[in-house]
Amino acid sequence: MIQLVLFGVFNGLIVGAFYALMAIGLSLILNLSGVINFAHGGFLALGGYLAYSLAPTIGFWGALLIAPLITAAIGLLVERLLVRPLYGRDPLYSLLLTFGLAFIFQDGLRTIWGAQSVPFSPPAAMMSPLSAQLFFLTGYRLFMMALVAIAVGGLFYVLGWTRLGLRIRAGTRDLETLSTLGVDVRVLRNLNFGLGIYLAGLAGVLAAGQLGLSPTMGDGLIMPSFVSIIVGGLGSLVGTLLGGLLIGVASGLAAVFFPSAQEAVIYVMMVAVLLARPRGLLGEEGRVH
Amino acid sequence: MSVKRDFAVGLFVWAALLTMPFWMPAIGGYTGLATRVVVMGLGAMALNLLLGYTGALSFGHATFFGLGAYGAAMTIRYLVPSTPLALLAGIAVAAAAGAAIGAMIVRRRGVYFAMSTIAFGQIFYFVAFRWSSVTGGDDGLTGWTRAPLSLGPLTLDIRGSETAFYYFALALFAAGVGAMAWILSTPFGRTLVAIRENERRARFLGLSIERHLWLSFVISSTLMGLAGGLYALLNNFVDPRTLRYDQSGEFVIMAVMGGMRSFWGPLLGAFIFVVVQDVVSSHTENWMSVIGLVFILVVLFFPRGLLGLLGRRAPA
Numbered sequence: 001m002i003q004l005v006l007f008g009v010f011n012g013l014i015v016g017a018f019y020a021l022m023a024i025g026l027s028l029i030l031n032l033s034g035v036i037n038f039a040h041g042g043f044l045a046l047g048g049y050l051a052y053s054l055a056p057t058i059g060f061w062g063a064l065l066i067a068p069l070i071t072a073a074i075g076l077l078v079e080r081l082l083v084r085p086l087y088g089r090d091p092l093y094s095l096l097l098t099f100g101l102a103f104i105f106q107d108g109l110r111t112i113w114g115a116q117s118v119p120f121s122p123p124a125a126m127m128s129p130l131s132a133q134l135f136f137l138t139g140y141r142l143f144m145m146a147l148v149a150i151a152v153g154g155l156f157y158v159l160g161w162t163r164l165g166l167r168i169r170a171g172t173r174d175l176e177t178l179s180t181l182g183v184d185v186r187v188l189r190n191l192n193f194g195l196g197i198y199l200a201g202l203a204g205v206l207a208a209g210q211l212g213l214s215p216t217m218g219d220g221l222i223m224p225s226f227v228s229i230i231v232g233g234l235g236s237l238v239g240t241l242l243g244g245l246l247i248g249v250a251s252g253l254a255a256v257f258f259p260s261a262q263e264a265v266i267y268v269m270m271v272a273v274l275l276a277r278p279r280g281l282l283g284e285e286g287r288v289h
Numbered sequence: 290m291s292v293k294r295d296f297a298v299g300l301f302v303w304a305a306l307l308t309m310p311f312w313m314p315a316i317g318g319y320t321g322l323a324t325r326v327v328v329m330g331l332g333a334m335a336l337n338l339l340l341g342y343t344g345a346l347s348f349g350h351a352t353f354f355g356l357g358a359y360g361a362a363m364t365i366r367y368l369v370p371s372t373p374l375a376l377l378a379g380i381a382v383a384a385a386a387g388a389a390i391g392a393m394i395v396r397r398r399g400v401y402f403a404m405s406t407i408a409f410g411q412i413f414y415f416v417a418f419r420w421s422s423v424t425g426g427d428d429g430l431t432g433w434t435r436a437p438l439s440l441g442p443l444t445l446d447i448r449g450s451e452t453a454f455y456y457f458a459l460a461l462f463a464a465g466v467g468a469m470a471w472i473l474s475t476p477f478g479r480t481l482v483a484i485r486e487n488e489r490r491a492r493f494l495g496l497s498i499e500r501h502l503w504l505s506f507v508i509s510s511t512l513m514g515l516a517g518g519l520y521a522l523l524n525n526f527v528d529p530r531t532l533r534y535d536q537s538g539e540f541v542i543m544a545v546m547g548g549m550r551s552f553w554g555p556l557l558g559a560f561i562f563v564v565v566q567d568v569v570s571s572h573t574e575n576w577m578s579v580i581g582l583v584f585i586l587v588v589l590f591f592p593r594g595l596l597g598l599l600g601r602r603a604p605a
Contacts, residue, residue: 030400034399034400035400036400036403036404082585082589085589086588089592090346091346091399091400091403092340092346092403092541092545093588093592094588095346095348095400095403095541096538096541096542096545096584096587096588097584097585097588097589099538099542099584100542100580100581100582100583100584100585100588101581101584101585102581103535103577103578103580103581103584104577104578104581104582104585106577107575107577107578107581108578111575223407223408223411223534226404226407226408227408229404230404230405230408234401260419260420261419263411263415263418263419264412264415264416264419267408267409267411267412267415268412270408270409271393271409271412274393274405275393278396
């Protein structure tokens with residue numbers, strides 16, 4: 001029983017880490033640019049597939065390093081060419097644009113790499129369970145958790161202690177003032193978008209090793225990421241992280257004890273949080289919208 | 290001038306709709322496709338009450354479309370094989386869900402409103418997807434067909450004749466659209482437009498924004514339920530995809546493509562979208578890319594929609 005609970009919690013933490021990584025990227029873009037990036041799941045899958053294609057030449061570790069960077073570069077390009085013209089317009093338009101982009105991503109991935117899911121294996125040494133009792137603990141899973149923690153820690157470091165981070169935080173508060181202070185907000189939004197996409201690409205590579213690759217792999221992650229943001233509280237990255245882990249654990253436990261509700265439980269939690277605390281767990285006071 | 294033009298446009302639209310089963314084959318369609326246009330058009334127009342007239346960005350309206358569809362299908366499958374009751378059940382379910390969800394999200398705005406509508410919709414998608422013993426799960430709910438309509442001594446064979454069903458759907462479309470036009474002409478409807486144009490000013494005038502938004506949400510969901518019910522009857526089938534967020538996105542793009550600031554714009558958008566989808570999906574496997582491209586091109590080059598491009602102003 002204890003073992004089953006642990007199993008559920010641990011699986012949930014892993015899934016939650018993916019939700020959180022994706023949701024934090026989405027949040028970054030949403031907070032600074034007011035864009036809901038529907039194509040985030042597509043970028044995630046792209047990261048995974050790039051790693052899959054690169055790994056035979058540069059190895060797993062090389063792919064882990066390079067694939068998210070290429071994904072981020074494509075993200076920078078997409079922001080520059082397609083998203084930038086839409087700033088200042090009704091948010092409806094960026095939503096529709098990234099929605100269409102998500103379709104194209106999915107179709108493109110299927111055309112290039114095939115509709116069937118393909119396996120992607122991290123080094124074999126990492127895949128064996130650490131103990132028979134805790135069969136679900138593999139080196140790779142611990143490694144994933146650690147890497148997610150490092151990525152999130154790194155992001156918080158960038159936001160809290162670097163000039164770029166300071167500007168991103170300032171821009172989230174008041175973009176106009178920041179612009180009059182001489183900061184090029186177009187470049188800032190571009191870099192910020194790239195940063196968010198980098199996290200998606202990284203999540204994609206890690207997820208590929210755990211869940212396997214399919215063109216629709218991002219689909220199952222994007223909605224829970226929205227929920228992470230809503231549950232955690234809008235405008236709060238720590239809240240988003242917490243929200244992601246929380247709904248991950250909830251769905252992990254549900255998968256063990258009540259499998260048919262493993263997806264729905266996430267949304268039930270969202271409703272519960274919204275009813276009890278409309279601004280989300282760590283949402284700012286008075287900022288319901 | 291404007292009244293005259295509106296009258297002329299209305300006349301043209303109704304003439305086109307009344308004759309659609311006859312000219313649809315000329316552009317490569319069939320009667321069922323014409324019905325699809327009418328049903329999706331009703332959905333896009335219902336969404337537009339919220340999107341274009343109230344200015345609230347609902348990106349989860351497939352929820353109410355799908356609930357209407359499942360409500361109708363399950364009524365026939367499990368309760369009574371009656372077309373009117375099935376539609377009423379679908380409408381009631383959609384309206385109830387709209388009331389509940391609307392109450393939870395009316396305080397949100399913009400992208401956050403949109404995000405909440407999307408997320409709420411997923412609940413119903415997963416219920417339909419997982420609860421296979423009742424909903425048929427991913428395979429959809431089959432094993433039922435729409436029943437002929439008996440009007441006293443007369444029987445309208447909407448089961449056997451696609452054409453009869455088309456006119457049945459068109460009649461309900463007319464009722465729904467008529468109700469919408471009437472609502473928009475009332476002080477309540479004008480208030481919705483006022484909220485869209487300047488929410489703060491409307492609030493200072495003492496209007497309850499949340500209540501108006503909520504009512505608009507419920508009315509829109511109710512009409513969406515009607516569209517969903519008709520959609521289920523059209524196909525004699527319903528599956529979870531009717532509830533999914535891509536379906537929501539398609540309704541939004543129909544409204545935007547046609548022109549969300551005009552009354553008939555979403556119908557035009559639905560017509561183009563449904564026909565293009567039908568043609569493209571029978572010619573290429575990469576129809577998703579084509580649809581995605583349509584989204585991007587509309588956003589970048591026709592943000593005001595086709596009717597907006599013609600320089601028409603919303604009747605409001």
